[in-house]
Amino acid sequence: MIKVSINNKIEIFEIDCTVQQAIDVLGYKSGAMLGVAVNQIFVSKDNWTETLLKEGDKMDILNPMSGG
Amino acid sequence: MVDAMDDAMTWAVYGTELNSRFFIGSALYPSPEIMQQAIKASGADVVTLSLRRQSPENKSGTQFWDYIKGLGCHLLPNTAGCHSAQEAITLAQMSREIFQTDWIKLEVIGDDYNLQPDPFGLLEATEALIKDGFKVFPYSTDDLVLCQRLQDLGCEVVMPWGAPIGTGKGLMNPYALTMIRERLPDLKLLVDAGIGKPSDACQAMELGFDGVLLNTAVAEAINPVAMAGAFSKAIEAGRIAYSSGIMPSHESASPSTPIVGTPFWHQQQ
Numbered sequence: 001m002i003k004v005s006i007n008n009k010i011e012i013f014e015i016d017c018t019v020q021q022a023i024d025v026l027g028y029k030s031g032a033m034l035g036v037a038v039n040q041i042f043v044s045k046d047n048w049t050e051t052l053l054k055e056g057d058k059m060d061i062l063n064p065m066s067g068g
Numbered sequence: 069m070v071d072a073m074d075d076a077m078t079w080a081v082y083g084t085e086l087n088s089r090f091f092i093g094s095a096l097y098p099s100p101e102i103m104q105q106a107i108k109a110s111g112a113d114v115v116t117l118s119l120r121r122q123s124p125e126n127k128s129g130t131q132f133w134d135y136i137k138g139l140g141c142h143l144l145p146n147t148a149g150c151h152s153a154q155e156a157i158t159l160a161q162m163s164r165e166i167f168q169t170d171w172i173k174l175e176v177i178g179d180d181y182n183l184q185p186d187p188f189g190l191l192e193a194t195e196a197l198i199k200d201g202f203k204v205f206p207y208s209t210d211d212l213v214l215c216q217r218l219q220d221l222g223c224e225v226v227m228p229w230g231a232p233i234g235t236g237k238g239l240m241n242p243y244a245l246t247m248i249r250e251r252l253p254d255l256k257l258l259v260d261a262g263i264g265k266p267s268d269a270c271q272a273m274e275l276g277f278d279g280v281l282l283n284t285a286v287a288e289a290i291n292p293v294a295m296a297g298a299f300s301k302a303i304e305a306g307r308i309a310y311s312s313g314i315m316p317s318h319e320s321a322s323p324s325t326p327i328v329g330t331p332f333w334h335q336q337q
Contacts, residue, residue, distance in 0.1 A: 007121040007122075007123070008121070026124050029124070032124075033130070033166050035119055035162030035163065035165060035166045036162070037159075037162060040154060040155065040158050041158060042158045042161035042162055042165075044161075044165060045165060060121060061122075062119035062120060062121055062122075062162055063120065063121075063122040063126075063129030063130070063133075064117060064118075064129050064130075064133045064136070064166065064167070065117065065118050065119060065120035065122070065132060066093075066094040066095040066096070066097075066103070066118065066132055067094060067095050067116050067117045067118025067145070067146045068095045068096070068116055068148070068233070068282075068283030068284065
């Protein structure tokens with residue numbers, strides 16, 4: 001198992017968990033408008049299924065929000 | 069005069085024709101419904117928005133998006149809250165994928181107290197994003213040299229502040245803004261932030277700025293929908309005034325009523 005920080009909250013995943021699997025496990029709806037960065041590096045949606053998470057990674061999952 | 073009126077309505081940024089010079093924010097409204105009504109009342113073609121962390125059970129992001137997409141406006145995602153070039157670059161890349169636009173309102177904050185842009189991080193991020201194909205709308209201070217450097221990097225538009233974000237203080241340094249306008253005549257300029265009253269927006273347009281970006285002054289009005297309309301009229305009036313040629317000011321009085329034919333006292337001499 002690995003510990004990964006998701007939006008600043010520690011979550012536990014299986015080893016070799018991909019970004020896509022983490023998103024599914026966390027309960028984000030399929031087709032939701034999400035942007036992902038791992039360790040402050042953008043991960044395109046095209047690469048979610050092949051990007052592996054590692055112990056100690058910090059992943060940000062963002063949604064549209066109001067802004068000025 | 070007809071040309072001045074037409075010019076007030078239509079212009080282009082990064083090859084996109086716009087029918088308003090008002091860029092409006094989507095934050096701080098009392099409700100999503102009022103946000104939607106205010107944006108419609110503003111007549112703005114461009115709406116700013118952002119990305120934020122949300123848990124999967126929080127549906128507010130989806131709801132917000134439903135309100136925004138129905139407006140049919142061009143989207144200008146921001147990098148609000150970023151304190152380094154790398155943070156801003158990453159957020160811009162995420163925004164491009166989600167919102168399907170290469171426009172980015174680039175904010176790199178250097179000081180948390182007055183939310184002043186970091187000029188060095190701003191230049192670093194601008195250079196990287198332009199190389200990556202972005203159309204950058206940098207939020208800058210009113211420093212002439214910084215605006216020049218942003219233009220040199222390839223920005224077609226720069227957005228100096230009128231005053232710190234959310235203060236409503238209006239144009240704190242009209243001299244600096246005027247100097248930027250005069251020294252960089254080919255650069256498209258919007259005043260971004262600090263506008264409090266429609267007259268502030270009108271003043272920016274009278275200085276020759278191409279547009280105004282604001283949020284708080286509308287969203288925190290008692291009647292945001294009516295205030296959005298007031299700002300729309302002020303921005304248009306200011307632009308028409310600028311295009312029409314504002315008279316120079318003079319130190320001494322000059323009568324507007326003709327002297328010739330003045331009754332009474334002149335004849336008594």
